Amino acid sequence: MIEKSRIAKFRIGQVVQHRHFGFRGVIFDVDPEFANTDEWYEAIPEDIRPSKEQPFYHLLAENEETEYIAYVSEQNLMEDETGEPLRHPQLPEYFAEDEDGDFISYAHTLN
Template identity: 60%
Template sequence: MERAEFFSSQAGRTIVAPLQIRANFGIGDVVRHRMFAFRGVVFDVDPVFANSEEWYESIPEDIRPRRDQPFYHLLAENDDSSYVAYVSQANLISDAEGGPVDHPTVRQLFDSFKDGRYRMRAALTH
């Protein structure tokens, strides 16, 4: 199986991931959590788990997601607040509501919302 390396600034280390893993969502997609009442816009994607061991172990074992799947960084919101979330692919679905996300950082990263997704600011793309 072919593998690729990427550096995770979140984990502070290099992560090795199988090449056949495919992300279901991309930067700018609006998604919803399968179990918890929040939604958000994707602003970064890790091909496999790349957060701290402490963060991973804090998830109750009976709902802890597998590490060998994409994990998404979200500008998230619920009825009470806005925050940044790190969520496994298995726990996300497309947001059927399709409306904009009301997170204060959205305007710093994205410049428009069209057809149910955000467009990254041109200055932030490479």
């Protein structure tokens, strides 16, 4: 059986927004398909539960009240176009920020 490769639509360091819940975040890791627990997956209401066969993104996420880590399917993300700064306290652990305000992974700055 030939497995088709999964190409992520979004990249590490990109600021995205959740389509339904509106929270924003920066992608710090990507799974080519679902790689969390079945318990986590089953906790999502069935009528909005995404397919496991798509990229899932780890985000340094925030909403108006708090900052947290989120795990979100590609179908539920869109590019953030607000241009608003992010305040997540873990951003400096993962990224350097360039003069344009873009997030550059430290893994890419080691060259």
